[in-house]
Amino acid sequence: MSDKDLIAENKALMNALSRERKARKLAESLLEERAVELFLANRELEKTIKTLKSSNLQLLQSEKMASVGQLAAGVAHEINNPVGFISSNLGTLRDYIEDIRQVIDAQKFSIKTGIECTDAKRYVEINAKVIADLNALLDKVDIDFLMVDMNDLLDESIDGVNRIRKIVADLLDFSRTNSADYKNTDINALLEKTLNMAWNELKYKTEVNRDFGELPAVYCNDGKIAQVFLNLLLNASHAIEERGSITITTRHIGDDVSIMITDSGIGIPKNIISNIFDPFFTTKSVSEGTGLGLHIVRSVVDAHKGTITVDSELGEGASFTIRLPVLGIDA
């Protein structure tokens, strides 16, 4: 190879090298651009996830509000009944007291006349008239009836007040928001409390049968588990078109407690039974259901390391079985 050839080759190599350098620089700057884009996209994604999380929380909260709202109409009716008869009774009591006041005034008058009268003969005359008037008044106001009925009126009204107190206490218990606490819970008593809450929804078309077994205390979040029971009971009631029954069976099985809620309603078609726990899956109209009820039920049961299963045939009712570990999640 001549010198000339060598120089030419060297030049070509140099050219190639500078081309490669240029290309690498270009690639590097492109890479950097991509990295910045990727970083920005990632940040966007993180933001979206955050929004999703918070809207999911809002949805869960609104589902809870929806089930409470469903109860509100029934609760209003249930409160207005006792308020109705208590306020009517109080109005009547005022009339009774007016009648009794008249009697007392008449008696005062008779005493005064007796004291003021000094003539014995005249006293007998006046006294006879005063007593006749008094007796007429006692008959007119029907004092014997008033004295008996006044006690009944008060007893019934106090019963009414106690009923309202109980409804309000249950409602407050239920809407408690600091539900992050786990504690040893009597599941049968919790079911009873939830039945009380849902009673206004249930009583018009369902007969509720309780088959409660003896259960150990279950370590759980009682507020959340009550919400699970409420959702299942309301669903059971919605599945019943005219009249039907809901049977609640509780048992202690090994390390678990099992709660079975069975209704005699329309049942669940085979083709959708695998979807019922999916979020937003609903057969109800938009105004009636959010499609989150059973999804929440399963999330809560999952969080307690429990299981939920469903057994249903179209037209044969449905049966939901929950199993919760007695020792709960910390065991």
Added chain:
Amino acid sequence: MSTQQNLLCVDDESGILSSLMRALRHERFNVLTASNSGEALKLLSENEIQVILIDQHMPDIDGLNLIKKIKVQYPFTVAVILSGLVDLEYILAAINRGDVQRFLAKPWNNEELKTVLRQCFHHFDLVHSNRQLSDLVDQQKKQLENLTVLLEGQG
């Protein structure tokens, strides 16, 4: 009106029924009570009842449906609904269809209750005497027609 005026109150809540009986103790009409639709229909078959006061929300039947059922057999009965839930659409429909004369909300005011019920009895009496009078007019018209025919025959 010489016949006895009877009011029938229907409510599944015994506290409501006894408070109504107390509040209406001095009224001119008799107060009968029933706690379900079966008892209500039985009392209606045994007594002449002009006005019924019915709870809207009862376990065995909806108040409005019970009124419809009663009106088939006793079309002139005047019905009042007593309701713990005030649903405007429901009220409007019930009144405009003519099934219900008046609507009272729980809790009610005793004086208003008495006024409403007195007006209902008054309404029943008016309709009743109106019916009797038109019957009388019909009857007399017929008699007059017969007389005219008779007179024309003689003339």
